[in-house]
Amino acid sequence: MADSSESGAFNDAPALEASGIAKHFAGTIALDDADFSCRRGEVHVLLGANGAGKSTLVKILCGVQPPDAGTIRLAGEPVKLENPIRAAELGVAAVFQELSLAPHLTVAENIMLAHEPTGPLGQIRGRELRRRVTELFEQIGIDHIKPNTLTGRLTLADQQLVEIAKALSHDPKTLIVDEGTSALGQEEVRRLFDLLGRLRERGTAIIFISHRMAEVREIADRLTVFRNGTNVGTVDAADMDESHLVELMLGERIEQSFPERAPRPTDNDILLDVDHLSAGELLHDISFQLRRGEVLGIAGLEGQGQGDLLLALFGMVRRLSGDVRVAGKPVNLGSPWKAIRAGFALIPEDRKTQGLLQPQSLRENIALASLKNLSRGGLIDRARERRTADEGMKRMEIKAASMETPVAALSGGNQQKVVIAKWLETGGDIFLFYDPTRGVDVGTKRAFYELIGELARAGKAVMLYSTELSELVGVCHRVLVMNDRRIAETLEDTDITENAILAASLGVRERAGADAEPAATRNIGAAS
Incomplete structure (x- = not known):
């Protein structure tokens, strides 16, 4: 899309501009003097590792959260976006990965919520409401969802399409799509990209967030990388170098001191054997083995199924299929108590x-x-x-x-x-650590790393999901990298580096040359 000449007339004036944006949460700096702008008629991709500040910025831009400092301008005019309704009135609408739909309302009622057509006495004009939604569906190419259907009866992918239609019902001048393709199949993604192309051609500014680099390569006009709550670089899509983007996302890091890693088990003492584990929209065909004395890392950008995998193994996910064996014996993971009896222990996220x-x-x-x-x-x-x-x-x-x-x-x-x-x-024998060091001090982190090593030396098996890549590099024997809610790549020994983990999370390979092939292209648009 970046080469389309039709967007040239729009590129001079920013449709949306944020400058000096700051946001703090209970002492945590989410955004620090952050700047960002998006032009009319462009798709501007926003990238960043977990915790980089992308989601906070998006919530500020669409009125969900107020900034602590900074200025937002629309078409050059300073504005205050007190809430999402006000943002929509000013022409900013967002599509989030977390759905905001009411399952007990119809599709049409959800799409037109808070701006329904009303009569002289304030009554909702149902026929007019359905007519508008039908016309909207015709414009954006949705022909299989009926306006009168209860939203709760739709599949997750169709609910995501309704969420997109809801945002477009405001006819926004700036559209934010935050992981809006995560629940869509390949055909729905193609339909969405065709729609974004039409919106772009008529001058809509589009801010697009995705962890799928194949999508980024296809859709982007410009890209901005956030790290530690601020803008660390903006590039044109024509100049995009994926290795450089990964470096921008990681940045310079202070080396974390890790204790000596437990020896990697050399025998074939398989404690946990997971074969073709799936769970509806949450997990897809997960297979791996875990040995006694092994520390197995789970990596991936947010929302790719890492946490769901640990919860499934602890009996907290329904509709499981596949086989799970502990010490060679089949186990039923129908409840946490059954998982505990099988030897699992979960150190949870919250x-x-x-x-x-x-x-x-x-x-x-x-x-x-x-x-x-x-x-x-x-x-x-x-x-x-x-x-x-x-x-x-x-x-x-x-x-x-x-x-x-x-x-x-x-x-x-x-x-x-x-x-x-x-x-x-x-x-228990199998310890599932769900981001255990988040929000703890450096000394306590060190104690946790030593504990993980002790467990491994004692013949226990450890699965560690962490949002800190340095932890996975410092303590794990192997790392499973998840993308699209399936295992995209397995890294071992010296191949476990922060760059390699992040590259696999994004669906790209670390490249020695410019002609290297992208990884995981087959996953673009795969149903989650």
Whole structure:
């Protein structure tokens, strides 16, 4: 699209311009003096690794969140985007990966929500509403979805199309598409790209976010990379060098100190064997093996199925198909309790809501997953419970006044230690770590890395999903890189580098020359 001469008349004046944008969340800097602009009649791709600030910027640009500082201009005029309705009135609409549809409303009611055609007494004119949606569908090429259908009955891909139609119903001058292709099949992606091409030709400014580099190569006119909450570079698509983009996304990093890695297991002692595991729209044909003493990393950009894989193994995902064996025996992952009995332990993403009972004491939390072993005749053996809690506190070096201290009174790092202590006491063999060091200090991170090494040396198996690429490089024997909710590539030993992980996550290969072939092109538009 970048070579189309039809866009040339629009390239002089920015349709949307953001300058000096800052945003903080509880001490965390999400955006820091960030600048961005998009011209009329162009598709401007926004790139960045997880936590780079892309999503925060998009939410500010469409009125979901206010900036702490900075200026937004539309067609050169400063504006305040107090909420999404006001943003839509001013010509900015967004399509998010997270759907905003009400399943109990019809397709037409969802699309026209908050700007329905009304009569003189304020009543909704249903026939006019359906007529407008029918015309909109004809314009954007949707011919298989009926306006009167309840939205909750649609497939995820069709709901994503309704979300796109909802944004276009405002006839936006600036359209933001944030991972809008993630749930679409190949035909729907092609239809969307054709539509974006028509919008571009008539002068619409399009901000497009995607983790699929094949899509970026096809759709982009310009690209901007964000890192650490700010704009680190903008390039024309004609000058795009994927290796350079990866370097911009990673930037300079302070080397993290890691303890000596546990020796890689050399025998064929397979503890976990996963064969063709699928789960509806969440996971597609996942197969891998995990040995005793091995640390297996899970990588990928946000929303590619990494977390869902861990949750599926812990019995928290329905509609599973495929085979899972632990120590050669088939297991049923129908519930977390069945997963625990099979030897799985999950250190979850959100320790506060998923891993701990905040008002309860350390003693109660550490013993929680081991109550079956601590009970006799249906009654908890309090002496054994206290011994278990004491052992867990000492092993994880948890700092607290006593084991009766409420977990809510602990620091974030100590709370995470309580979660891990709870699972260590179960005697499980397969530990699933879901981004365990997020929000903890450097010293606590080091303790977690040492613990992972200890588990591996003790013959346990560890799966580690982390959004910090340096962790995967520093502690893992192998790394499974996920893209499109399937395993795109497996990296081992010296092949595990931050550049290699990020390149595989984006669907490109690290290239020695300009003529190298892109990786994972076959995944473009594959249903999620």
